[in-house]
Amino acid sequence: MKILAAGGAGYIGSRLVPVLIDMGYEVDVIDNLWFGNHLPKEVRVIQKDLFNLNKEDLNGYDQVIFLAGLSNDPMAEFSPKLNFMYNVALPAYLAFQSKGAGVKRFIYASSCSIYGYTLDRLYTEEDPTSCNYPYGVSKLQGEVVCTQLRDEDFSVIVLRQGTVSGYSPRMRLDLIVNTMFKTSVSEGRIIVNNPSIWRPILDIRDAINAYIKAIQANQSISGVFNIASENYSVGQVAEVVKVEVEKRIKKEIKGDTRNVQDFRNYKVSIEKARTILGFKPQHRIQDIIDDLFTNQEKFLDFENKSYYNIKIFQELEKEINITDFSAPKKENNDLREEIIIRGADNFNDKRGSISNYYLNEPVNWIGLITTERVKENGDTIRGNHYHPEQEQRVLVISGSYISLYKDLSSPNSSVKHNLVRAGDLVITPPNMAHAQIFLEDTISLNLVTGERKQENYGKHTIPYELIKPSEIGSYKEYYNRACYVGPQLNCRACNSTKLKKVISFGKSPLANNLLDEKDINGGEELYPLEVMYCEDCHLCQLSYIVPPKKMFGHYLFVTSTTETNRRHFEEMAKEIMIQYGLQKNSLVVDIGSNDGTLLKYFREGGMKVMGVEPASNIAEIARNEGIETLNVFWDKESAEKILRINGKADVITATNVFAHVSDIHGFAENVKKLLKDDGIFVIEAQYLLDTLKGVTFDNIYHEHVSYYSILALENFFKKEDLEIFKVERFDVHGGSIRVFIQKSGGKQKRDTSVDTFLDNEKIFGLDKFSTYEQFAQNILNVKEKIREVIINLKGTGNKIVGYGAPAKATTALNFYQIDNRYLDYIVEDNPLKRGKIVPGIKIPIKGKDFLEIDPPDYIYVLAWNYTEEILKNNESQRNKGVKFIIPYPELKII
Numbered sequence: 001m002k003i004l005a006a007g008g009a010g011y012i013g014s015r016l017v018p019v020l021i022d023m024g025y026e027v028d029v030i031d032n033l034w035f036g037n038h039l040p041k042e043v044r045v046i047q048k049d050l051f052n053l054n055k056e057d058l059n060g061y062d063q064v065i066f067l068a069g070l071s072n073d074p075m076a077e078f079s080p081k082l083n084f085m086y087n088v089a090l091p092a093y094l095a096f097q098s099k100g101a102g103v104k105r106f107i108y109a110s111s112c113s114i115y116g117y118t119l120d121r122l123y124t125e126e127d128p129t130s131c132n133y134p135y136g137v138s139k140l141q142g143e144v145v146c147t148q149l150r151d152e153d154f155s156v157i158v159l160r161q162g163t164v165s166g167y168s169p170r171m172r173l174d175l176i177v178n179t180m181f182k183t184s185v186s187e188g189r190i191i192v193n194n195p196s197i198w199r200p201i202l203d204i205r206d207a208i209n210a211y212i213k214a215i216q217a218n219q220s221i222s223g224v225f226n227i228a229s230e231n232y233s234v235g236q237v238a239e240v241v242k243v244e245v246e247k248r249i250k251k252e253i254k255g256d257t258r259n260v261q262d263f264r265n266y267k268v269s270i271e272k273a274r275t276i277l278g279f280k281p282q283h284r285i286q287d288i289i290d291d292l293f294t295n296q297e298k299f300l301d302f303e304n305k306s307y308y309n310i311k312i313f314q315e316l317e318k319e320i321n322i323t324d325f326s327a328p329k330k331e332n333n334d335l336r337e338e339i340i341i342r343g344a345d346n347f348n349d350k351r352g353s354i355s356n357y358y359l360n361e362p363v364n365w366i367g368l369i370t371t372e373r374v375k376e377n378g379d380t381i382r383g384n385h386y387h388p389e390q391e392q393r394v395l396v397i398s399g400s401y402i403s404l405y406k407d408l409s410s411p412n413s414s415v416k417h418n419l420v421r422a423g424d425l426v427i428t429p430p431n432m433a434h435a436q437i438f439l440e441d442t443i444s445l446n447l448v449t450g451e452r453k454q455e456n457y458g459k460h461t462i463p464y465e466l467i468k469p470s471e472i473g474s475y476k477e478y479y480n481r482a483c484y485v486g487p488q489l490n491c492r493a494c495n496s497t498k499l500k501k502v503i504s505f506g507k508s509p510l511a512n513n514l515l516d517e518k519d520i521n522g523g524e525e526l527y528p529l530e531v532m533y534c535e536d537c538h539l540c541q542l543s544y545i546v547p548p549k550k551m552f553g554h555y556l557f558v559t560s561t562t563e564t565n566r567r568h569f570e571e572m573a574k575e576i577m578i579q580y581g582l583q584k585n586s587l588v589v590d591i592g593s594n595d596g597t598l599l600k601y602f603r604e605g606g607m608k609v610m611g612v613e614p615a616s617n618i619a620e621i622a623r624n625e626g627i628e629t630l631n632v633f634w635d636k637e638s639a640e641k642i643l644r645i646n647g648k649a650d651v652i653t654a655t656n657v658f659a660h661v662s663d664i665h666g667f668a669e670n671v672k673k674l675l676k677d678d679g680i681f682v683i684e685a686q687y688l689l690d691t692l693k694g695v696t697f698d699n700i701y702h703e704h705v706s707y708y709s710i711l712a713l714e715n716f717f718k719k720e721d722l723e724i725f726k727v728e729r730f731d732v733h734g735g736s737i738r739v740f741i742q743k744s745g746g747k748q749k750r751d752t753s754v755d756t757f758l759d760n761e762k763i764f765g766l767d768k769f770s771t772y773e774q775f776a777q778n779i780l781n782v783k784e785k786i787r788e789v790i791i792n793l794k795g796t797g798n799k800i801v802g803y804g805a806p807a808k809a810t811t812a813l814n815f816y817q818i819d820n821r822y823l824d825y826i827v828e829d830n831p832l833k834r835g836k837i838v839p840g841i842k843i844p845i846k847g848k849d850f851l852e853i854d855p856p857d858y859i860y861v862l863a864w865n866y867t868e869e870i871l872k873n874n875e876s877q878r879n880k881g882v883k884f885i886i887p888y889p890e891l892k893i894i
Contacts, residue, residue: 002026003215004061006050006094007068012109014038014170016065016208023212028061031068035312038170050090058101063215065107066091069142072174073113074310076135087138092145095156096795105155106146107214112160112200112226114140115266120358122231122269125160125224128777133264143224148788150222157214157221162200162228162268164207166288167295173307176234177201177285180241181292182302189254190242194361195235197265200228203283205291213277221276229281231267237285244289257361338405338434339427340418342500357395357425359447367446371399374438379472383435385461390450392428396420399442402475404466405434415466417475419489421497433464437472488532488543492664492706493716496536499543500769503697503776504530505815509839510551511701511807516836524839525550527702529811533772537715540688540707540772545662548614548633551703558618558830559597562866566597568732569655572684573601576651580680582607586650589642589674591634592657594618596627602651603627610642617832634661639670648676655684656733659704668720672743680748681722681741688712689761690735692771694889695778698808698815699734709766710737710757717741726751733865734888785891787816793858794822800885801856802826803870804863805833805845812862812887814840823860827851848874856882864888 008017008029018040020027029045030053031037037045050068058064069087070076076083095106115123116131131137143158150156165177173182176199180190210227232240242253273279305311343355374380386408400421407413408431420426420436428434446452452460467475490497507526515524528544559565576582584606590599593611595618603609603626611629613619619631632638642649652671661667671681686699688709700707714724725748726740737757742748765771793800802809805828813819819841828834828845836845851859851874859877861867864887871884871894878884878894886892 001062001215002060003028004058004064005029006064006066007031008065009033009037009039009045009170010035010067011071011168011170011172012164012204012207012211013065013067015168015204016067016211017043019208020212020215025215035170035309036306038168050094053094053097055097055101058098058103061098061101061103063105063107064094064098064103065109065211065215066094066146067109068094069109069139070135070309071111072309073133073135074174076133076138078310080134083134083138084141087135088141088145091142095146095149099149099154104153104219105157105215105217106149107211108142108146108156108158110143110158110160110224111136111139112162112228112266112268113264114143114160115268116264118266122267123226124269125226125272126777128773128780131264136264144784144787147222147224148784148791150788151792152220155217155219155222157217158224159210159214160224160226160268161207161210162202162226164202164204166204166291167298168204169298171299171307172309173299173302174309176237177241177288178292180238181245181289184241184245184253185249185296186302188251189256190238192234192238192255192257195238195257196233196359196361198231198233198267199237199264200226200231200266200268201237201285201288202227203229203281203288203291205287206281206283209282210273210277210279213273213279217277223272223276225273225277225279226268226270227273227279228268228270229283230285232285240285241289244286248293338403338416338418338429338432340420341425341427342423343425355423359393361391361449363393363447363449365446365448365450365452367448367452369394369442369444369446371401371438371442371444374441379469379476380438381435381467381472382438384433384466385435385463386433387428387430387461389430390448390452390460391430392426392434393447394420394426394428395445395447396422396424396426397443397445398422399444400439401442402437402439403434404437404475405432406466407432408464423497433466435466437467437475439476488541488545488662491534491537491539492541492662493539493712494534494537494719496534498535499532499541500535500772501543502531502533502540502772503779504528505700505811508702508814509810510546511703511810511839512551513839514805514833514836514845515839515842526840529700529702531700531707533769534712535769537712538709538767539712539716540709542702542705544702545705546702548660548662558621558832559594562829562869564732564866564869568730569598570601572655572738573598573605576653576680576682577602577605577607580651582650587646587648588651588653589649591652591654591671592660593622593627593629596622596625596629598653598655599627600625608646610646612638612642634667634670636666636670636673639674643674648679649674650676650679651682652679653682655682656686656736658683659685659706659708662705664706664716665720668717668722672720672722675743677743678747679742682738683741684730684736684738686733687729687735687737689764689766690729692764692766692775694734695775695782696734696808696888697775697779697782698812701807701811703807708737709761710739710754711761711766713739714754714758723750724754725749727753727757729757782887782891783816786812786887787818789885789891789893790816790818790822790860798857799824799855800858800860801851802843802860802862803874803884804828804861804866805830805836805838806863806865809862810838810840813838813843817841819843824854824856825850826862827859851877851882855880858883858885858893860885861887 005013009031017027030048033047070083098106113136114129114131147156163176165175184190206229347354403418403420406415508529509524527546530543532543587608588602589610591612593613599609612634613629614633619629622629685708688707721744722741723744728738730736802823805826820843823843825844825846833845834847884894
């Protein structure tokens with residue numbers, strides 16, 4: 001077998017390559033040799049930038065091992081651009097070229113750093129990652145781009161390595177065990193940063209064994225594997241090193257404990273590697289120390305800069321022109337943050353609850369702080385100082401305040417702020433100025449490591465005027481302002497502060513605000529798209545509300561575009577008229593009536609109808625069809641206007657509208673005002689249970705501010721003196737519910753369907769946050785599969801177009817990062833959307849005739865809720881051999 005070790009002259013390669021050669025493998029090394037060549041002379045080493053390799057250079061190799069990335073956080077922070085190039089772009093390029101050259105396996109050296117800050121358990125390869133450091137993020141991105149290329153002929157194995165330590169001919173002393181060994185031997189001390197945080201430690205010999213197992217694995221094996229010798233806390237590592245070194249040098253080693261901001265804390269399970277690859281670690285930290293002592297004569301000069309990656313890299317900046325890639329020096333970066341943590345592992349019973357907070361260092365001083373008479377005293381602040389060496393941790397027992405902070409280690413950093421409430425643990429690192437503006441009386445605990453006596457103020461704590469009295473008002477106004485646009489700090493249904501993040505899609509364009517040709521090169525408005533779950537009432541909702549006029553003032557969705565919609569609303573109107581005994585001239589009001597499609601069928605049954613539609617262009621369409629329509633948003637004034645003109649309503653409907661409303665209390669109050677005492681209120685909304693089951697996350701966009709279950713709706717309507725008496729489910733939009741509501745004590749009997757829905761939701765776990773965590777992971781898995789299909793098809797020269805430009809397409813394509821490089825255009829049946837451009841990913845929208853002008857090989861059905869209709873209407877394309885990519889209910893190509 002012939003193997004190419006890319007970057008094989010480095011720390012791992014210089015020990016791995018000789019072992020492979022001894023085993024009989026033919027191994028070549030290509031390396032730019034920035035860190036020197038430490039391999040035996042008989043090894044064929046080519047000094048070359050790997051970006052200059054092509055398929056011809058890779059012909060004849062059976063496997064490629066990628067060891068060429070930049071390793072460790074200091075390197076990544078020194079040059080984020082180079083970090084991206086060598087940890088993401090380079091492996092993507094090399095894997096692509098390897099596959100094209102017929103290489104059978106690509107092995108990518110990744111890192112357990114991708115896990116970030118985890119809970120206190122062993123993390124598997126299927127668990128979510130949470131790293132916010134450039135190095136860990138780049139390694140995860142590298143994994144994604146490589147694994148997308150795998151198929152039955154091209155295996156990709158990713159080895160997520162723990163922190164490697166031990167002797168290598170290309171020695172490094174910037175690794176945790178190696179560093180502790182160096183300082184204990186040369187200085188008689190061990191510096192212990194954050195002793196309670198965890199790291200998986202990997203003996204370099206176990207790392208070599210993992211690569212051998214990957215090389216020898218069956219061709220059918222691909223995937224990601226955690227690789228570690230054993231999990232240790234940093235304090236445990238230090239203790240073992242101390243004991244082992246003291247035994248050998250017969251001197252006492254002192255410990256120097258320091259607590260610095262470090263939100264990397266993870267331990268991993270290697271069961272998958274053990275089961276599938278047969279990886280069995282053989283070494284412990286004691287063995288690493290023994291290995292270092294055995295080879296100590298080979299690296300006696302502990303200050304040799306070649307043992308420290310960052311020192312070499314800093315020299316390289318002067319010698320090889322990489323200045324263009326370097327980020328501003330750290331003192332100009334705004335990298336550090338104040339962190340807010342809420343309790344974990346909650347336990348609740350009739351007595352109350354227990355929440356746990358895990359600290360990364362011991363506490364020897366607790367200050368009880370009360371801030372009183374805030375309303376009487378006006379603007380009350382604390383802080384306006386910083387701690388040169390100590391981390392500040394404040395656990396808020398009751399009350400709330402605005403926390404301001406500024407990183408003093410970065411001269412150009414900005415002043416940032418957070419809202420802090422009861423139950424929050426606020427962690428502020430050293431050398432970060434901070435102040436608190438109190439919004440109400442507050443009690444908190446200051447959890448201190450070290451000393452904070454008031455008489456020593458000026459030593460442990462240094463005054464710093466972060467905020468002046470004249471500036472307080474602007475911050476308080478920001479957090480006390482109206483609450484139906486912008487950041488949402490409380491649950492819109494029950495006002496709870498117990499909101500937990502389900503998933504964030506980052507900043508995203510408005511889904512239905514398609515661009516004109518003239519706007520294609522202009523800036524777009526992007527807004528946070530993030531789903532939160534309320535622990536108290538179980539409502540899922542967006543964390544940020546865009547002003548409604550931006551989304552609904554001019555609208556491009558027209559209800560009557562599809563036969564599916566027309567048939568659905570005709571059946572709905574007939575059901576309501578028959579089951580609830582509507583008479584001629586009964587008044588039906590439709591909120592968010594669009595082009596009047598639903599009201600048209602009520603009118604044909606002899607009903608009086610009135611639409612309420614905020615989009616002027618759509619309201620005009622309805623009026624032209626003879627549907628009386630108010631061109632306004634639903635509010636107190638519009639309800640009262642209808643009441644004056646037509647009296648109270650027998651039926652009020654809101655189909656796919658209630659999920660758009662941020663002020664649902666006001667919405668319900670106005671419905672009650674207009675509805676007869678024996679009238680019915682009917683809403684339709686996409687069903688949260690179906691969204692979770694089907695992973696139809698592309699229904700999440702800024703218009704949909706709430707994602708409803710019957711559990712959440714039941715809780716909400718009870719508070720509004722309304723009651724649900726019947727629920728139906730339909731397949732439209734991937735699964736929707738029709739909910740029938742009346743005033744409390746109304747004449748309709750409660751149907752068994754209500755309790756059936758509630759029972760099913762509880763069985764599925766809609767009242768447990770763990771269910772939503774799994775949903776978030778499923779979304780990431782779907783993203784990987786879709787991208788793999790699209791990128792592979794495009795990479796083999798196929799033309800791909802989309803079909804349908806609904807709002808869900810904007811969410812999905814922007815999240816997948818599938819832009820106009822992958823989809824040439826999108827076909828749309830709605831004439832209002834033709835000639836427009838999908839925001840963010842800038843894909844043009846064409847008419848169906850364009851399929852003949854510029855024919856595709858594949859059509860990606862973006863409006864998957866109309867798949868059956870799209871396939872039926874495009875049978876001619878299928879007869880020509882065009883294949884259709886169907887993403888839901890399961891990804892398939894037909």
